[in-house]
Amino acid sequence: MTELTNTCPRCGAAFTCGMQAGASACWCAAFPAAFAVPGANEVAAEAGCYCPRCLAALIEQKQASRARADPPSASD
Numbered sequence: 001m002t003e004l005t006n007t008c009p010r011c012g013a014a015f016t017c018g019m020q021a022g023a024s025a026c027w028c029a030a031f032p033a034a035f036a037v038p039g040a041n042e043v044a045a046e047a048g049c050y051c052p053r054c055l056a057a058l059i060e061q062k063q064a065s066r067a068r069a070d071p072p073s074a075s076d
């Protein structure tokens with residue numbers, strides 16, 4: 001088990017950021033890079049990033065809200 005370097009600002013769970021643990025890449029690199037969410041930056045500046053569970057949940061929420069606001073076109 002690697003060192004726990006971060007605390008999730010959303011749920012408070014301790015987790016490891018690959019970058020802070022000294023790895024060349026973080027597990028979060030496997031998530032969609034589109035997670036440049038306005039609002040997330042406010043938290044990230046202080047806390048770094050979310051835990052794997054919350055990051056996945058937030059991406060789902062973002063994609064769901066985007067789908068509602070802008071339904072995908074079948075003939076694009």
Ligand SMILES: [Zn+2]
Binds near residue numbers: 009011012013051053
């Ligand atoms: Zn979390």
